[in-house]
Amino acid sequence: MNRTLLSLVAASVVLAGPAMAQNRIGTIERGHYVCELPGNAAGAVGVPQPEQSFTIESASRYASPQGNGTYLRRENRLTMTSGPRNGDSYEIVGTRFLRKIENGEPGRLRCIRQGN
Template sequence: MSTPLIFIAGKLSNGNGKMWAAPSDLPRSWQCKPFRGRRAAMKFVPALIALAAIITAPAHAQGAIGVVQRGKYVCELPGDASSSAGIAQPDLNFTIKSASRYSTQKGRGAYLRRGDVLTFTSGPRQGESFIILSPNFMRLAEDGKPGRLRCVRSSR
């Protein structure tokens, strides 16, 4: 039974002991074709990593998302030596209701805390930012620095 295989192997051999590969007229299956897109895609990987780093850099620079302690915050401007210690600003008082909600005399809204910066994102005080100096004390941000207006948590 093995004799016919020897003759067939001899006819397919190229004399060096290696077998000839018979060319096929059949189209190659999609499973046999090399994936040429992988090499092209690998060229863009460093660029994609750099792009992701650029996009996420501002998020890291702004600080972690957090919450502000609940309660009523009373706002005032500093006084001088001839008058009281602070000049009350009752129209600017606000109350932190929950993890992202506040209310004022004029209505309700939402806030976002990133690091030591509190920003009112909706409602009557939308766009205002405060620099948080301690858990119960913050100042209105003026050009990214603590301003004159200060707000102190007075009650829960």
Template sequence: MPRTLAAITLATSGLLAAACAPAVAGSSTEPPPVAGGKIGTLAIGKYACELPGDAGGKIGEPVPEYDFSIVNASSYKAQGIRGSYLYTGNTVTMTGGKFKGLRFERVSAGFLRELGEQRPEGPMRCIMVARRY
């Protein structure tokens, strides 16, 4: 009986190792893809927001009530209230805090353009004005 038990144990452990091998061999440091694209974070710093101007007038109309700072990997602070954001693909969505539900397109490093809001002046833009290293 002990020989049979040893043979079953050996066979079972071999099957387990064989079953796990593809998972271990195929693993990588990249997380699986998520809806919306790859997850990222914004650079830590202060963003100043403005509405676009026109060719015959102002360059832009500041809207300081929308200014915010990225304070760590996925948190921002606006008017003293801390919130969270999700950055996937090229879309930044404020998921908590003062600006919950506000969405931006990341045009380039330090340049965000509001999505969804239909304003006569055009979409609000937020530009990084101070970066913390």
């Protein structure tokens, strides 16, 4: 009985490993992310929001008009973890395209990486 229980516990630990690794930590491409709100059919395609824009400087650091800080990427979510943007989160839509999370859902503000 004890061997069976021990085998079941060992198997569950082995199977839980891949499930726990699904929220892998990563980085996003370095560069300047220009943020904007959608425009309308009669005007500009996007309305620039320069105070929301930021630059990814290294594997875990960002710079913004308000100051510098760090970020954490888990799967398709980018979260500012220190500095003036602490707590801001973005959904990673593509390699160069982010959408700011508002009230737990992707909002209207989009940030697009400029340059190469």
